[in-house]
Amino acid sequence: GAVVSQHPSRVICKSGTSVKIECRSLDFQATTMFWYRQFPKQSLMLMATSNEGSKATYEQGVEKDKFLINHASLTLSTLTVTSAHPEDSSFYICSARTPRLAGGPTDTQYFGPGTRLTVL
Amino acid sequence: AQKITQTQPGMFVQEKEAVTLDCTYDTSDQSYGLFWYKQPSSGEMIFLIYQGSYDEQNATEGRYSLNFQKARKSANLVISASQLGDSAMYFCAMRGFYGGATNKLIFGTGTLLAVQP
Numbered sequence: 001g002a003v004v005s006q007h008p009s010r011v012i013c014k015s016g017t018s019v020k021i022e023c024r025s026l027d028f029q030a031t032t033m034f035w036y037r038q039f040p041k042q043s044l045m046l047m048a049t050s051n052e053g054s055k056a057t058y059e060q061g062v063e064k065d066k067f068l069i070n071h072a073s074l075t076l077s078t079l080t081v082t083s084a085h086p087e088d089s090s091f092y093i094c095s096a097r098t099p100r101l102a103g104g105p106t107d108t109q110y111f112g113p114g115t116r117l118t119v120l
Numbered sequence: 121a122q123k124i125t126q127t128q129p130g131m132f133v134q135e136k137e138a139v140t141l142d143c144t145y146d147t148s149d150q151s152y153g154l155f156w157y158k159q160p161s162s163g164e165m166i167f168l169i170y171q172g173s174y175d176e177q178n179a180t181e182g183r184y185s186l187n188f189q190k191a192r193k194s195a196n197l198v199i200s201a202s203q204l205g206d207s208a209m210y211f212c213a214m215r216g217f218y219g220g221a222t223n224k225l226i227f228g229t230g231t232l233l234a235v236q237p
Contacts, residue, residue: 042229043211043227043228043229046225091163108167109215111157111164111166112164116163
């Protein structure tokens with residue numbers, strides 16, 4: 001299947017600092033990428049939808065000024081957690097939607113390996 | 121509103137046996153897709169299988185098959201010949217195929233599967 005990379009895989013930072021997480025689609029162009037957050041033993045919660053060349057669409061309750069999303073190219077989206085606090089500690093997962101292939105059933109979402117953020 | 125329900129928080133299965141993971145859904149969309157993902161302890165979400173709402177046949181991918189019952193709004197995942205490496209969290213997900221708010225992938229709460237030797 002398609003490959004999505006995410007960097008870094010793990011980050012520990014001090015409270016008040018900003019952290020940038022990169023998400024790349026390695027073998028396809030993704031016009032739409034998604035950012036999810038997952039707390040321990042819970043499901044994935046969609047934070048925002050990122051479209052190349054336009055502003056991200058945030059889900060209700062997600063602070064757009066705290067979680068800055070930039071989708072600068074068809075293969076790269078970044079999530080910046082600004083002024084991180086311990087409550088922002090979580091597992092952040094990006095996802096990229098593949099174009100629908102000719103004859104294929106649908107476009108499919110592939111996920112990156114995730115970034116575990118710990119804010120001390 | 122769309123909703124995915126997975127009622128089994130955890131399940132055990134003996135190695136080499138088959139197991140069914142339940143998933144029911146609710147949607148007002150006429151056209152939608154149902155997905156299953158596997159999440160091992162490493163955290164990566166691995167796409168397993170897809171079923172379209174208008175597909176007449178149940179989807180199959182190797183040892184995975186999807187028991188799709190549209191009238192009952194259920195999309196259960198069947199894993200045949202379980203292997204130790206199948207131990208993971210399994211998520212059912214759904215996406216509507218019209219534009220707007222329903223065109224997002226939403227997830228159930230997951231089922232933790234433990235395969236016993």
